[in-house]
Amino acid sequence: MSSKSTSKDVVTPAPSGSGEELDRLYRGYRDRLRRYVAANFGPGPPDPEDVVQIAFEKFAVREDRHAIESPEAFLARSARNYVLDQRRRQKVRSDHAEGEKILGALHDDCDAERVLSAKQRWQILERTIRAMDPRRQQVLIMNRIHGVSYAEIARQLKCSPTLVKMHAAQALVQCERALREAEEET
Structure with a gap:
């Protein structure tokens, strides 16, 4: 709520526990609180x-509302x-609904041909990754599988973030090339 307060903005509470106290607070703070929220x-x-x-x-x-020093701050x-x-x-709720939507789509798309194709693509990627330069392989796995940032990988491997990005890019190009070549063979 606003830190600017004039003497006419101050609501003097009535004796604790009275309905009059709540009514006075409500009339005094309702509009400011609504504006604050909006x-x-x-x-x-x-x-x-x-x-x-x-x-x-x-x-x-609250039974102890009389002990609250600043009702306006409490309300805010x-x-x-x-x-x-x-x-x-x-x-x-939104994330759950989106997940359900994705799972529904995946379920609809999981016919035998698609499952076989996905398994074949995974085998190609697995062979490609195993055949990579060890540093490139490590960067790809850390970033794409474990979700480690380039900056963190660079720190852990004691190298520059630019080098890490280069290794990641080369690894991805290598994977894409292997998948493309496998598709051309079929």
Whole structure:
């Protein structure tokens, strides 16, 4: 929320535990909290107005809310955490749906001919990789199979990142050439 606050922006809490206290806080902070959510996280989802309601619900159920020094900061943090949690959940759902879609497509494409073709391509790649220069082979395996960055490979192998990139590029060209030559033979 804004660090700029004037004396008219300060909401004086009523005695702890009263509905009047919550009403006063809600009227005093609702619009600023909604603007804060919209400015920092966009129009949704989740909807900024819904986020404000959730933040106030979290505040209202706290038995120690009278001990909270800055209700506005608590509400802002609650709102922020709620939005981030919702976005994480949405990402997980989206990733899961995408994975299901990919698996469905793979399942549809897994006829006997495609499986045999994939096995043959894998055997060609495996032979090609085994026949590579050991350094080139190591770079390819570290990067493409284990997901190690070029910079990290360079650090581990005590060489320059440019050399690592060159080895990786040559390894990929070698693999592509082997696959292309095998296709031309059939």
